[in-house]
Every structure is written in C-alpha cells, then in structure tokens.
Amino acid sequence: MNQSVLFPDLQDWDDNKQQVIFPAQVQGANIQCRISLSRLTKLHGEALTGEAEVLAAFEACRFDIEDHVEELIEQEMFDEDGAVSWR
Numbered sequence: 001m002n003q004s005v006l007f008p009d010l011q012d013w014d015d016n017k018q019q020v021i022f023p024a025q026v027q028g029a030n031i032q033c034r035i036s037l038s039r040l041t042k043l044h045g046e047a048l049t050g051e052a053e054v055l056a057a058f059e060a061c062r063f064d065i066e067d068h069v070e071e072l073i074e075q076e077m078f079d080e081d082g083a084v085s086w087r
Contacts, residue, residue, distance in 0.1 A: 004026060004027060005024055005025070005026050005070045005073055005074075006024065006025040006026075007022065007023070007024050007025075007062075007066045007069075008022075008023055008025065010022060010023055011055060011058055011059075013051045013054050013055055014034075015051070017034075018036065018037040018038075019034045019035060019036045019037060019085075020034065020035050020037075020040060020054060020055070020058045021033070021034050022034075022035075022058075024066075024069065024070075024073060024084070026073060031073060031078075031082070031083065031084060032081070032082070032083040032084075033069050033083065033084045033085075033086075034083060034084070034085040034086070035058070035065055035069075035085075035086045036085070036086070036087045037054065038087070039086050039087055040054065040057055040058060040061065040065075041057075043057075043061045043064060043065070044057040044060065044061055065086070068086055069084055069086060072084045072086065
C-alpha cells in the first residue's frame with residue numbers, strides 16, 4: 001500500500017445516490033471517494049438494508065475498498081467532479 005494515500009476513518013451514507021462517501025488524502029489534498037451500494041453488496045456477499053447495515057458492511061470491507069480506490073487514485077481515474085467512484 002502506498003503510504004502517500006491516507007484514508008481517515010470517516011464515511012457517510014448518501015441515501016439519495018445509494019452510495020457510501022468517504023475521503024482520501026493525497027499529498028495534503030482531500031479527494032472524495034464513493035462506492036455504490038451494488039458494489040458494496042457484491043463485496044459483502046449479502047443484501048444490505050438501512051444505513052447501519054451499509055456502514056457496517058463498509059467497515060467490514062474497508063481494507064479491500066481502500067486498496068481498490070487507492071489503485072483508482074494512482075491511475076488518476078477521477079470523474080468530472082474530481083472524485084473517485086467504484087460502481
């Protein structure tokens with residue numbers, strides 16, 4: 001893992017967009033990261049309902065999520081908003 005990408009222990013559920021939003025810090029810059037509910041459900045292996053279940057699944061899969069999102073950041077796979085999304 002590249003230590004220049006840091007992931008603070010912060011995450012929020014966006015019910016409207018059905019995704020978890022979490023920050024990454026790269027060389028002092030904050031990058032918004034997102035993982036869709038469908039991707040998180042595939043990683044977790046079972047259906048997720050409600051914010052508490054979604055955030056618990058995110059926490060359980062955090063290492064794999066951060067590892068993949070770090071690769072996306074290193075490949076500069078930013079969307080039009082400057083965020084990184086794993087759908």
